[in-house]
Amino acid sequence: MMANTVCINANRGFTLLESLIAFMVLSFGLLGAVALQAKAKQASFDSMQRAAAVALAGDIMQRIRSNDTLNLDNQYQQVFSSTATVNGNHSCFANVCTNAEIAAMDLEQWIMAIQARENTGSLDDTTVCITTALEPGTQGRGFNVTVSVAWAGRQAFEMNAANQAINCGDNNDFRRVVSINSYVLVRD
Numbered sequence: 001m002m003a004n005t006v007c008i009n010a011n012r013g014f015t016l017l018e019s020l021i022a023f024m025v026l027s028f029g030l031l032g033a034v035a036l037q038a039k040a041k042q043a044s045f046d047s048m049q050r051a052a053a054v055a056l057a058g059d060i061m062q063r064i065r066s067n068d069t070l071n072l073d074n075q076y077q078q079v080f081s082s083t084a085t086v087n088g089n090h091s092c093f094a095n096v097c098t099n100a101e102i103a104a105m106d107l108e109q110w111i112m113a114i115q116a117r118e119n120t121g122s123l124d125d126t127t128v129c130i131t132t133a134l135e136p137g138t139q140g141r142g143f144n145v146t147v148s149v150a151w152a153g154r155q156a157f158e159m160n161a162a163n164q165a166i167n168c169g170d171n172n173d174f175r176r177v178v179s180i181n182s183y184v185l186v187r188d
């Protein structure tokens with residue numbers, strides 16, 4: 001009977017060791033799941049920022065296309081940040097406006113849209129660059145328009161050569177940039 005008692009005591013310690021190892025494996029698995037969830041949340045936020053930048057760039061590009069004028073390069077070509085001040089003096093809803101007044105109103109409304117997006121946490125430290133180039137051989141009626149929206153991401157990011165070549169915003173490891181190109185033919 002004495003030998004039987006010794007075996008039972010040895011088995012009790014062995015079961016405790018198995019439970020401890022199982023608990024440690026489960027802990028590492030849960031830590032991995034939490035890390036995976038955090039990475040997914042970061043990627044989701046980065047995707048939301050990129051979608052907001054594409055929507056904003058597409059919006060101003062459509063405004064430029066609808067207000068096609070031979071002075072397109074003078075009226076829309078600008079570089080500004082999300083901290084730009086807005087006068088709010090331009091209103092073409094009830095009045096007949098010139099192309100220059102429509103362009104000024106478009107830019108004011110667009111700056112307000114960028115500032116609203118920034119307040120919701122969508123785009124941080126935004127810089128916008130609108131460049132126009134006259135297309136040769138179009139008698140001054142064709143323009144290549146590029147809208148670049150640059151903002152600060154939350155984690156470091158290694159940019160490729162094409163993104164580094166876009167001269168808009170601070171060129172650091174946290175910069176994200178979306179650039180849309182379009183051809184505008186003035187109907188005048």
